[in-house]
Every structure is written in structure tokens, then in C-alpha cells.
Amino acid sequence: MKKKLIDGKTTSNKIKKRIAKEVAKIIDNDEKAPHLAAVLVGGDPASEFYVKSKEKACKSVGITSSVYRHSEKTTEANLLEIIDFMNNDPEIDGFIVQLPLPKHIDVDRIINRINPAKDVDGFHPMNIGKMVIGAPTYLPATPAGIMMMIKEYKIETAGKNIVVLGRSNIVGTPISIMLSRKANPGNATVTLCHSRTQNLEEITKQADIIIAAIGQAEFVKADMVKKGVVIIDVGIHRVEDKTKEKGYRITGDVAFDEVSKKASLITPVPGGVGLMTIAALLENTLKAAKKEVYR
Numbered sequence: 001m002k003k004k005l006i007d008g009k010t011t012s013n014k015i016k017k018r019i020a021k022e023v024a025k026i027i028d029n030d031e032k033a034p035h036l037a038a039v040l041v042g043g044d045p046a047s048e049f050y051v052k053s054k055e056k057a058c059k060s061v062g063i064t065s066s067v068y069r070h071s072e073k074t075t076e077a078n079l080l081e082i083i084d085f086m087n088n089d090p091e092i093d094g095f096i097v098q099l100p101l102p103k104h105i106d107v108d109r110i111i112n113r114i115n116p117a118k119d120v121d122g123f124h125p126m127n128i129g130k131m132v133i134g135a136p137t138y139l140p141a142t143p144a145g146i147m148m149m150i151k152e153y154k155i156e157t158a159g160k161n162i163v164v165l166g167r168s169n170i171v172g173t174p175i176s177i178m179l180s181r182k183a184n185p186g187n188a189t190v191t192l193c194h195s196r197t198q199n200l201e202e203i204t205k206q207a208d209i210i211i212a213a214i215g216q217a218e219f220v221k222a223d224m225v226k227k228g229v230v231i232i233d234v235g236i237h238r239v240e241d242k243t244k245e246k247g248y249r250i251t252g253d254v255a256f257d258e259v260s261k262k263a264s265l266i267t268p269v270p271g272g273v274g275l276m277t278i279a280a281l282l283e284n285t286l287k288a289a290k291k292e293v294y295r
């Protein structure tokens with residue numbers, strides 16, 4: 001089977017170009033540029049990398065960005081105060097609290113405090129509820145980015161067997177809901193697999209499309225998939241590799257070299273879903289600035 005790459009770079013650049021045009025229009029109208037803020041607690045290198053990538057992407061489309069950095073020891077009360085400040089600052093159109101948070105902070109309490117109108121991550125229960133019923137809202141960025149890829153590559157989802165690996169609130173659960181909705185993309189028969197799933201290989205072998213979001217490096221192997229499968233790999237890991245100059249390689253939840261031989265379409269890591277996540281977040285920020293979801 002000749003594999004074809006789903007190119008996140010080209011696709012996200014196309015979306016960013018459209019966003020940049022819309023931002024330029026807003027500024028031409030003498031309105032303020034959209035503003036995305038991020039809260040980063042502690043020094044987790046992956047979170048630091050994500051936040052830096054978001055800042056860079058904002059800059060490339062003319063969106064103002066700001067980052068509020070806080071020590072690992074920040075209290076929950078302090079973080080709630082910061083959120084109140086952002087909720088009330090008219091300069092900030094939307095903001096995110098980068099996850100994971102330190103263990104002493106209750107993530108649900110933090111997310112619940114975010115004004116849903118500024119929740120460009122789409123994590124607030126009100127926005128999740130709207131997503132579930134298909135009402136206009138901020139879609140969580142990674143699933144939204146995956147939907148953009150599916151649209152761009154005209155991947156048929158109606159009536160297809162889609163297997164989602166992983167049930168996180170950020171990716172697995174929302175993407176499984178979005179793809180089973182009566183919509184296009186959507187109308188799929190979705191199976192959501194997780195750590196308690198039995199006979200996983202039997203299920204994955206039936207899949208026309210696999211969305212891998214389990215957080216385990218190279219978990220999906222060639223003998224788990226059928227010929228012609230479409231693979232969307234959400235994972236990103238750094239694994240030791242002595243054959244590489246740096247001593248490591250970046251890889252996803254899928255063993256790319258072997259699985260790509262059987263796949264008809266596959267996302268690379270890096271250069272796939274990660275870039276789409278950022279494009280989707282910019283799109284949500286633009287929506288927030290234009291007050292498209294909440295007036």
C-alpha cells in the first residue's frame with residue numbers, strides 16, 4: 001500500500017493564512033488585535049514548549065499573546081485570582097491554563113472558574129455541553145484540529161468504523177463525540193478504547209480510521225491495523241535512540257515506520273496533529289475576539 005502523508009504543516013499554514021487575513025481586517029477597522037493569554041504553572045518542559053509554540057503562532061498571524069508564568073508552588077487561591085483577573089480584563093479575548101497543573105491544584109475548580117466566553121480551550125463544562133449537542137461553541141483545539149485535517153484531506157467518515165484510542169477529556173472523549181454526531185465530518189460508528197478494553201487488536205483491525213491518543217510511544221503496531229487504514233497520531237514522545245545524533249527521536253503513539261507501510265494516509269510526528277492544534281486555538285481566539293460564540 002502506498003502511504004500518503006497528511007501534512008500538518010501545509011494544512012495549518014493554510015488555516016493560519018486565512019486567520020491572518022481576518023486579523024488584518026479587524027486591525028484595518030481600527031479595532032484592537034485579538035489577544036490570547038496563557039497561564040503556565042511550573043516548568044514542565046513539554047508545557048513550556050507548547051506555550052512557546054502558541055506565542056510564535058500568534059505572532060505569525062497578528063494575534064497579541066501574553067504568558068503569565070507562575071511557580072510550581074503557586075496556590076490554588078492565587079491561580080483562581082489570576083483567572084478572575086483575566087475574566088475581567090477587556091484586553092484579553094481568550095485565555096488558556098496550560099495543563100497539567102501541579103497535584104495540589106484542583107483542575108476542575110480552575111476550569112470551572114474560567115468565563116466560558118473566554119474559554120478558547122473549550123474545556124469549561126458549558127462549552128463541552130454545547131459541543132455534545134452540536135451548538136456553536138469553542139471546540140477543544142486538538143479534536144478541532146483533527147476535524148480540520150479530515151476536511152482538508154476529504155477523508156470520508158460517514159458510515160466508517162473509527163477507533164479512538166484513549167478517553168481523555170482533552171482528546172479521546174471529545175473527538176469520539178464529534179465524529180459520531182450527525183454532521184460532516186461525522187456520522188461515523190465510533191469505538192472508544194481505553195485501558196480496560198479487551199481484545200483491542202480485534203477492534204483496531206476493523207478500523208477504517210484510527211485516532212491514537214493514549215500517550216504511549218509507538219503503541220500501535222502494524223499487526224494491529226488493516227491495509228488501507230487512515231492513521232491520525234496525536235501522541236508526541238521523546239524516546240532514546242542511539243542511532244540519532246541527539247541520542248533521541250521524537251515519535252508518536254504509532255510505530256510510524258511499520259504502520260505507514262499498511263496505511264493509505266498517515267500523520268507524521270512531528271509535523272502532524274500538533275500544528276493543527278495550534279491553528280485551531282488561533283481560530284478559537286479569533287472567534288472570541290469577534291464574539292461569535294457569546295455576545
Ligand code: GUN
Nearest residue numbers: 096097098099100121141
Ligand atoms: N495540555 C496538553 N494539551 C493541552 C491543551 O490543548 N490545552 C491546555 N490548556 N493544556 C494542554
